[in-house]
Amino acid sequence: MLNIEGLSAGYGAAPVLRGVNLRAEAGEITVLMGRNGAGKTTLMKAIMGLVRAEAGRIGLGGADLAQMPAHQVPRQGVGYVPQGRRLFADLSVAQNIEVGVGAGPKDTASRRALRAEVLELFPRLQERMSQRAGTLSGGEQQMLATARALCVRPRLLLLDEPTEGLQPSMIEAIRQVMVAMRDKGLAVLLVEQRIDAVLGLADRVSVIEMGRNAEDFSRADLAVPEHARRLRGHLGV
Amino acid sequence: MRGKTWGAVVALHLGLVAVLFALNFVLPVYHQGVLARVMVLAVYAIGYNIAFGYTGLLSLGHAMFFGAGLYGAGLMGLHFGMSALPAWLVGTGAGALLALVVGALALRTAGVSFMIVTLMFAQAVYLTILYFGDITHGDDGFVVPGVSRTLAGIDLSQQHPRYLVGWVLFSAALLFSLWLVRAPFGRVLVAIRENEERARLLGYDTGRRKLGALVISGAISAASGAAYGLLFGYVGASFAGVQYSIFALLWVLLGGAGTVLGPFVGTLFMFYLIDLATGVTDAYMLIAGVVLVGLTLFAPQGIVGEVRRRLWRDLP
Numbered sequence: 001m002l003n004i005e006g007l008s009a010g011y012g013a014a015p016v017l018r019g020v021n022l023r024a025e026a027g028e029i030t031v032l033m034g035r036n037g038a039g040k041t042t043l044m045k046a047i048m049g050l051v052r053a054e055a056g057r058i059g060l061g062g063a064d065l066a067q068m069p070a071h072q073v074p075r076q077g078v079g080y081v082p083q084g085r086r087l088f089a090d091l092s093v094a095q096n097i098e099v100g101v102g103a104g105p106k107d108t109a110s111r112r113a114l115r116a117e118v119l120e121l122f123p124r125l126q127e128r129m130s131q132r133a134g135t136l137s138g139g140e141q142q143m144l145a146t147a148r149a150l151c152v153r154p155r156l157l158l159l160d161e162p163t164e165g166l167q168p169s170m171i172e173a174i175r176q177v178m179v180a181m182r183d184k185g186l187a188v189l190l191v192e193q194r195i196d197a198v199l200g201l202a203d204r205v206s207v208i209e210m211g212r213n214a215e216d217f218s219r220a221d222l223a224v225p226e227h228a229r230r231l232r233g234h235l236g237v
Numbered sequence: 238m239r240g241k242t243w244g245a246v247v248a249l250h251l252g253l254v255a256v257l258f259a260l261n262f263v264l265p266v267y268h269q270g271v272l273a274r275v276m277v278l279a280v281y282a283i284g285y286n287i288a289f290g291y292t293g294l295l296s297l298g299h300a301m302f303f304g305a306g307l308y309g310a311g312l313m314g315l316h317f318g319m320s321a322l323p324a325w326l327v328g329t330g331a332g333a334l335l336a337l338v339v340g341a342l343a344l345r346t347a348g349v350s351f352m353i354v355t356l357m358f359a360q361a362v363y364l365t366i367l368y369f370g371d372i373t374h375g376d377d378g379f380v381v382p383g384v385s386r387t388l389a390g391i392d393l394s395q396q397h398p399r400y401l402v403g404w405v406l407f408s409a410a411l412l413f414s415l416w417l418v419r420a421p422f423g424r425v426l427v428a429i430r431e432n433e434e435r436a437r438l439l440g441y442d443t444g445r446r447k448l449g450a451l452v453i454s455g456a457i458s459a460a461s462g463a464a465y466g467l468l469f470g471y472v473g474a475s476f477a478g479v480q481y482s483i484f485a486l487l488w489v490l491l492g493g494a495g496t497v498l499g500p501f502v503g504t505l506f507m508f509y510l511i512d513l514a515t516g517v518t519d520a521y522m523l524i525a526g527v528v529l530v531g532l533t534l535f536a537p538q539g540i541v542g543e544v545r546r547r548l549w550r551d552l553p
Contacts, residue, residue, distance in 0.1 A: 048438055050434065050438075070434075070437045070438060071437045071438075071440055071441055071442045071443065072440075073438070074438060074439055074440035075440050080438050082435070082438075086432050086434075086435045087431075087432075087435075088427065088428045088431040088432060088435070088436075089431060090427065090431055090495075091424065091427060091428065091431065095424055095427075098421065098424055099421075099424050099425060099428045099436070099439065100439050102421045102424065102425065103439045103441050104440070130551075132550070148439065151439065152439065152440055
């Protein structure tokens with residue numbers, strides 16, 4: 001599905017990613033881990049076209065996302081839930097969903113079906129449709145950000161620390177959505193810092209350090225105490 | 238927005254349109270003239286609000302679009318003896334075309350740079366008007382000939398027809414603005430204002446949408462300028478100067494940026510504030526200044542913006 005090869009990217013003269021390789025397969029949750037400043041969010045932004053790739057390839061199907069402007073990346077079937085949610089705070093929940101749906105199918109019936117399909121995953125949002133997004137709780141905002149990302153009917157879903165700062169019940173709700181998406185056959189790429197949030201969820205873990213690949217772990221690896229210890233060592237916990 | 242609330246919103250806007258129509262028959266001549274002018278200039282503010290209030294494009298050069306409409310219509314009358322409706326259409330089209338060209342270049346920038354670039358473009362238009370004085374009559378301006386101030390045989394320089402034409406234009410612009418903010422295109426404009434990067438990441442080509450918003454904004458501003466020249470009979474370079482760009486910003490901020498009624502309320506408020514202050518003292522700008530500072534401190538979202546914040550959350 002997603003196949004990143006030798007990706008280098010950064011901000012102006014400051015390189016952040018230096019030849020990173022990463023794969024995310026359909027029907028799997030791939031977790032990208034690393035310490036603060038390792039380049040996780042920059043990698044997500046590079047996939048979305050917000051940070052220009054200086055070298056390497058970001059393959060999705062037959063396309064190279066590294067060559068596309070940002071607004072064309074979602075049209076390839078990539079949904080992105082950024083860190084900090086970034087909702088349209090002044091619009092209501094319903095309007096946020098409408099804007100998300102509006103970028104997709106052109107006919108009204110398909111739009112209505114997509115809207116219903118997305119909202120089915122988040123019954124809590126259905127009770128808040130006329131509320132302004134900026135006044136939702138943190139967990140509800142995260143649900144809305146995730147719902148909006150699903151409006152592009154993604155085959156690859158990127159989530160950047162989606163459970164940061166949320167209460168346990170909300171974390172569980174977001175986890176369930178990720179699992180449901182994986183079971184539907186989407187490739188899920190998740191950036192996460194907390195090991196306890198990853199164990200039992202990840203099909204594979206890829207660690208980056210200082211903008212370079214450090215080590216990859218499979219689900220089976222993580223069940224082995226020695227591997228789990230090494231993963232903790234990479235993260236300094 | 239729930240159906241019932243939307244019904245109340247539509248009733249409010251249609252109610253204003255109805256009240257303004259009725260005022261034509263009851264207002265004294267002086268206030269009728271002032272209100273006609275306010276309605277036409279409020280259309281300019283409505284145009285500005287689409288760029289600034291809804292899309293977040295802070296332009297300091299919108300007077301160039303108002304001026305394009307004013308001169309586009311006025312010059313057609315002066316040099317070709319064109320009647321009011323085609324002259325108005327030429328003026329409106331000139332503003333839309335200018336907005337397309339300026340937008341294609343200026344929208345490569347954002348924020349403060351966009352402000353500066355639009356200001357520079359407007360200055361270039363202003364200086365062009367002065368430079369081609371043989372055609373535009375430069376600083377002196379010109380009086381629009383009578384032939385261009387008639388619509389289907391009706392003399393637009395007369396009080397009642399002038400008011401009614403201003404009312405028709407204002408009503409159309411107001412209801413268009415109300416429709417736009419509820420339409421999918423309008424929602425995307427608000428999304429761009431709130432978070433352009435996020436809108437792009439949903440798959441929207443935000444550059445094209447911003448250009449579309451600027452062309453609509455420029456066309457409406459030009460429609461106002463063209464009508465102003467034809468209804469009030471004078472075309473002058475000062476209408477294309479930086480002061481008129483600031484006016485649009487001021488009216489929208491006072492009334493409430495990103496609200497449908499705000500541009501009208503802001504324009505009306507400013508006109509009558511200066512009018513009343515002039516009656517009290519020669520130093521009327523001092524009174525106007527104090528009131529404006531007070532309003533900015535206690536109603537930072539503008540008059541209609543404050544109504545929305547405190548009383549009616551769903552008011553568009």
